[in-house]
Amino acid sequence: MISVQQLSGGYDGKKVVDDLSFSVEKGKITGIIGPNGSGKTTLMKMINGMLPFQSGEVLIKDKPISSYSAKELARIIAVLPQHAESSFDFTVREVVALGRYPFYKGLLKHSTPHDDEVVQNSMEFTGVEEFADKSILLLSGGERQRVLLAKALAQEPEILLLDEPTNHLDLAYQMKLMDLLKDWVEGCQLTVVAILHDLNIASLYCDQVLLLDKGKMKAIGKPGDIMDSRMLQSVYKTNLSRQEHPQKAKPLIALVPRQQDERKDLSEIVLEATPETMIFRSPFSLKTMSSALIGGGYQWANTFVNRHVNKNYNVDDAQKEFEDYLFSISLNPNDTVGMMTAARLQDAGMVSVEEKGVKLLVASTVGTGNAVDAGRSWERKDQPMPIGTINIWIFMEGKLTDEGFVQAMMTATEAKAGALRDYGIKDPVTGTPATGTSTDSVCIAATQNGEEMRYAGTITPAGKAIGKAVYQTVGTAIENYRKRMLQP
Ligand SMILES: Nc1ncnc2c1ncn2[C@@H]1O[C@H](COP(=O)(O)OP(=O)(O)OP(=O)(O)O)[C@@H](O)[C@H]1O
Numbered sequence: 271m272i273s274v275q276q277l278s279g280g281y282d283g284k285k286v287v288d289d290l291s292f293s294v295e296k297g298k299i300t301g302i303i304g305p306n307g308s309g310k311t312t313l314m315k316m317i318n319g320m321l322p323f324q325s326g327e328v329l330i331k332d333k334p335i336s337s338y339s340a341k342e343l344a345r346i347i348a349v350l351p352q353h354a355e356s357s358f359d360f361t362v363r364e365v366v367a368l369g370r371y372p373f374y375k376g377l378l379k380h381s382t383p384h385d386d387e388v389v390q391n392s393m394e395f396t397g398v399e400e401f402a403d404k405s406i407l408l409l410s411g412g413e414r415q416r417v418l419l420a421k422a423l424a425q426e427p428e429i430l431l432l433d434e435p436t437n438h439l440d441l442a443y444q445m446k447l448m449d450l451l452k453d454w455v456e457g458c459q460l461t462v463v464a465i466l467h468d469l470n471i472a473s474l475y476c477d478q479v480l481l482l483d484k485g486k487m488k489a490i491g492k493p494g495d496i497m498d499s500r501m502l503q504s505v506y507k508t509n510l511s512r513q514e515h516p517q518k519a520k521p522l523i524a525l526v527p528r529q530q531d532e533r534k535d536l537s538e539i540v541l542e543a544t545p546e547t548m549i550f551r552s553p554f555s556l557k558t559m560s561s562a563l564i565g566g567g568y569q570w571a572n573t574f575v576n577r578h579v580n581k582n583y584n585v586d587d588a589q590k591e592f593e594d595y596l597f598s599i600s601l602n603p604n605d606t607v608g609m610m611t612a613a614r615l616q617d618a619g620m621v622s623v624e625e626k627g628v629k630l631l632v633a634s635t636v637g638t639g640n641a642v643d644a645g646r647s648w649e650r651k652d653q654p655m656p657i658g659t660i661n662i663w664i665f666m667e668g669k670l671t672d673e674g675f676v677q678a679m680m681t682a683t684e685a686k687a688g689a690l691r692d693y694g695i696k697d698p699v700t701g702t703p704a705t706g707t708s709t710d711s712v713c714i715a716a717t718q719n720g721e722e723m724r725y726a727g728t729i730t731p732a733g734k735a736i737g738k739a740v741y742q743t744v745g746t747a748i749e750n751y752r753k754r755m756l757q758p
Contacts (some may be wrong), residue, residue, distance in 0.1 A: 271293075271295060271296040271330070271331060271428070271429060271461045272293065272294040272317060272324070272328070272329070272330055272429065272461070272463070272545045273293045273294075273327075273328070273329040273332075274290055274291060274292050274293065274313075274317065274327075274328055275293075275326050275328075275329070276290070276291050276325065276327070277289070277291070277313070277316060277323055277324040277325075277326035277327070277328060278290075278323065278324045278325045278326055279312065279316050279321060279322070279323035279325075279326075279606045280309075280312060280324070280325045280485075281312075283324075285485065286309045286312045286485050287309040287312050287313050287316065287323075287485045288309075288485045288486050289326070289384065289486070290313065290326075290486075290487050291326075292480060292485075292487065292490050294461060294463055294478075295461070295477075295478075296459055296461050297455055297456070297459040297460070297461060298455065298461060298462075298478060299451065299452065299455055299462040299463075299464065299475055299476045299477050299478075300461075300462065300463045300464070300476060300477065300478045300479070300480060301392070301464055301465075301471075301472035301475070301476035301478070301479045301480070301493075302314070302463065302464070302465045302466070302479075302480045302482060303465075303466055303469060303472050303479060303480070303481055303482070303496075304481055304482030304488075304505065305483070305505060305506055305507075306482060307602065308482040308484060308485065308505075308653035309427070309482055309484075309485040310433075310465045310482055311352060311433055311465065312485075313464070313482070314433055314465060316328060316430055316693060317335075317463065318343070318349050318429060318431050319335050319338070319340070319343050319347075322493075322691055326629050327723055330343070330346060330429070331346070331428075341646065344371075344425070345425075345427075346427060346428050346429055346431070347425035347427055347428075347429045347430075347431060348369065348421075348422035348423070348425040348430050348431070349420055349422065349430075349431045349432075349433075350419055350422045350430070350432045350433065350435055351433050352433035352434050352437070352465070354358065358406075359405050359406075359407055360406055361402065361403050361404060361405060362393070362398055362401045362402050362403070362404055362405075362406055362409070362417050362420075362678075363389065363393070363402045363403065363404070365406050365417055365418070365421055366389050366392055366393055366398075366417060366421045366424050367381060367385070367386075367389050367424070368421055369389070369392070369420075369421040369422060369423070369424030369425040370385040370388060370389060370424055370425070372466060374498060388424050388426060389420075389424050390424050390659070392420040392421070392423040392424040393420050395420065395423060395450060396416045396417070396419050396420040396423070396447075396450070397416060397443075397446070397745060398413065398416050398417050398420050401409035401413065401417070409456055410438075411438035412438040412439045412440060412443060412710040414438075415435070415437065415438045415439060416439075416443065416447070418535045418634035419432075419435065419447065423454070424721045427460070428453070428459075428460065428461060429460075429461045429462075429463070430454075430460055430462045430463075430465075431462075431463050432462065432463070432464040432465065433463055433464075433465045434465055434466065434467060435447060435466075436448070436466070437467075439606075443607075444468075444471065448471060448474070448475045451464075451475070452475060464476075469497065469502070469523040470522050470523060472493060472496075473497050473515075473520050473521055473522060473523070474493075474515070474518065474520050476493055476570065477492070478490060478491065478492065479491065479492070479493050479496040479497075481501070481502075481505060482741070483494055483505045488501065488505055489501060493520060493521065494519075494520070494521055497512055497521040497522075497523055498512065499511055499512045499523075502523065508525070509525070509526040509527070510523050510524065510525060510526060511523070511524045511526050512524075517735045522575040529659050532554060532719060533719070534554045534556075534571050534632050534667065535667070535718050536622070536629055536630075536665055536666075536667055536717070536718035537710070538550065538552065538553050538554070539552045539605060539631060539665060540552075541620075541633075543615065544615075545578060545614075545615060545616065546577065546578055546615075547575055547576065547577050547578065547599075547615070548575070548576040548615050548618065548633065548635075549573065549574070549575050549576075549601075550573070550574040550633075550663065550665070551572070551573055552572045552573070552574075552665075553572070554572065554606070554717070555570040555572045555605065555668070556570065556572065556665065556716060556717055556718070557569075557570055557579055557675075557715070557716050558570065558571050558607050558713055558714065558715045558716075559675040559676070559678075559679060559713075559714050560607050560609075560711065560712060560713035560714065560715075561710075561711045561712055561713075562589060562607045562608055562609045562713055563592055563608055563609060563610060563711070563712050564589070564592050564593065564596065564603050564606055564607060564608030564609075565588055565603070565605075565606055565607035566671075566678050568675075569605075570606070571605050571606055571607045571715065572605050572606075573601055573602075573605060573606040573607075574606070574607050574608075574663060574665075574713065575596065575601065575606055575607070575608040575609070575716065576608075576609050576611060576612070576615065576618075576633070576635060576647075576661055576663065577592070577595070577608060577609070577610050578610075578612070578613070578614070578615050579610050579611070579612055580612065581612045583610070583612065584618065587697070587734065588610070592608055592610065592711075596608060607713050607715070609659075609661045609711045609713070610659070611635050611637060611659045611661050612637055612659065612734055613635045613636055613637035613658070613659060613660075613661075613747075613751075614635075614751070614754070615635055616750075617635065617636070617747050617750035617751045617754060618633055618634065618635045618743075618747055618750075619633070619634045619636070619742065619743030619744060619745065619746030619747040619750070620632070620633040620634075620743060620746075621739050621742050621743050621746075623735050623739045625731070625734070625735050625738075626731040626734075626735070627721075627731060628666065628667075628668070628731050628732050628734075628735040629666065629667040629668075630664060630665065630666045630667075630736065630739050631663075631664075631665040631666075632662070632664050632665070632736070632740060632742075632743050633662075633663045633664070633743060633745075634660065634661065634662045634686075634740065634743035634744045634747050635659075635660070635661045635747055636660045636744055636747035636748055636751065637658035637659050637660065638658050638690070638695050638704065638707060638748070639658035639706065639707075639708055640658030640659070640707040640708055640709065641658065641690065641695050641696065641697055641698065641703040641704030641706070642697050642704055642705065642706060642707060643696075643697035643700050643703060643704050643705055644687075644705040644706065645702075645705070646697060646699075646700040646702055647697075647708075649699065649700055650700075658707045658708055658709075659707055659709045659710060659711070660679070660686060660706060660710040660711075660744065661710070661711050661712075662682055662686060662710075662711070662712045662713070662740055662743070663713050663715070664678065664682060664712070664713065664714050664715065664736060664739070664740070664746070665715045665716075666678075666715070666716050666717070666732070666735075666736075667715075667716075667717045667719070667720065668716055668717065668718075668719075668720055668721065668723045668732065669716065669718045669719060669720055669721060669722045669723060670714070670716040670718070670722075670723050670726065670732075671722060671723070671724045672717075673724060673725070674723050674725060674726045674732070675714055675716070675726075677725055677726040677727045677730075677733065678714045678726035678732065678733070678736055679712055679714055680727070681726055681727060681728050681733045681736045681737050681740075682712050682714070682736055682737075682740045683706070683712065684728065684737070685736065685737040685738075685740035685741045685744075686705075686706060686710070686712075686741075687703075687704075687705040687706060688737075688741055688743050689740070689741045689745045689748070690703065690704050690705065690706065690744070691703040691704075691705075692743060693744075693748045693749075695748070
């Protein structure tokens with residue numbers, strides 16, 4: 271649809287955009303990203319014919335842009351500029367109707383019923399019909415932006431060029447606008463080129479992204495290829511981190527503010543214990559990875575609740591019930607990791623370890639009535655199981671990578687299985703050594719300061735410390751339980 275070939279240009283003989291070549295396919299959204307002053311708007315102006323170029327060529331539908339008259343071009347390309355100020359006291363409907371101007375015929379240039387229908391539809395699409403008879407001067411920045419988009423859409427263009435279209439829009443309208451564009455692109459084969467500052471919007475909505483750096487093309491490709499932390503860091507000269515979107519196969523870019531590593535000492539974590547709950551309270555947030563009912567997966571938390579429930583605990587929505595419980599004791603589930611157990615909390619095993627630069631605090635509560643050998647669990651029938659859960663809490667000082675978290679979880683699980691084996695805990699159905707119970711949870715909570723720890727496998731310093739502490743605490747909890755059972 272658009273082919274940009276070795277394009278260079280700028281102002282007053284100076285090159286702002288240098289030797290760019292790329293093409294834009296029909297029915298796709300192309301995002302142009304890059305730091306301030308990298309030449310995005312200048313490139314856009316050359317693509318829409320507003321700025322003559324110094325060398326190279328821009329082909330629109332296979333024909334040089336210079337071969338189109340201004341009116342012909344206006345029938346193909348609509349533009350939503352960055353600073354579209356309106357100083358005329360037009361109503362919203364009048365402004366949107368201006369988009370139909372290239373289609374008016376004859377000397378009197380009257381609108382037809384079709385023109386009126388297109389204007390009405392464009393206003394409805396962008397949610398501005400409620401202001402139709404209001405002066406554009408009385409609208410907010412975001413409302414005005416939507417009116418100008420309606421005007422551009424009223425042009426029924428084949429190509430829509432947008433310079434920061436989500437500027438001034440609140441979150442809901444940013445998404446609405448991009449969803450709307452996506453619908454138009456898919457439904458009407460509209461081709462969109464949009465300058466975007468929001469890298470996450472670019473990632474979520476663009477089919478292709480062009481990254482400009484000081485007027486040159488740094489890269490072009492799918493968002494997954496362009497949203498690369500190192501490349502973006504080198505262009506934007508700022509700390510960024512690539513994350514995965516929780517629900518879409520699209521990368522997200524998170525800003526990482528530069529700040530001094532905060533001192534975070536595990537000795538500042540305080541345990542409040544009652545027969546009902548063990549609550550670890552931390553004055554700082556820890557990054558957690560857990561299989562817990564509350565705060566499962568990755569999150570940041572500063573409160574860790576191991577809650578004792580009755581053996582007969584049975585509610586339909588345990589997560590909701592647990593959240594309500596947390597609220598009732600003035601805790602916010604958003605920064606809490608919460609596990610439940612029918613095991614007695616006073617039997618917990620707890621240990622602090624400081625070895626070879628690894629500092630840990632580990633606590634385990636163990637109920638084994640429900641012990642299972644994971645390798646043989648397929649032999650079990652679907653029958654109600656007696657209650658019993660092993661909950662393991664691992665607090666550690668250090669900056670764990672994602673793979674480090676996963677390895678820490680594996681090491682903890684294997685150490686737990688080792689302890690159960692050595693304490694003779696068996697799967698009652700298969701008679702083989704149990705590896706855990708069917709409802710166990712592990713929480714790894716790391717301070718994320720200091721040296722990066724990439725590995726926490728069984729023979730790394732972190733892995734050895736985790737293995738030892740988990741083995742010990744699970745064993746202690748089993749012993750405590752057995753001792754209590756022997757008491758008269
Ligand atoms: N009309 C102009 N006359 C002279 N120089 C200009 C003109 N417009 C832009 N420039 C210069 O060209 C360079 C690129 O500007 P451009 O507006 O294309 O960047 P941009 O990537 O769109 O930036 P931003 O993200 O800030 O909108 C800048 O150094 C700018 O000062």
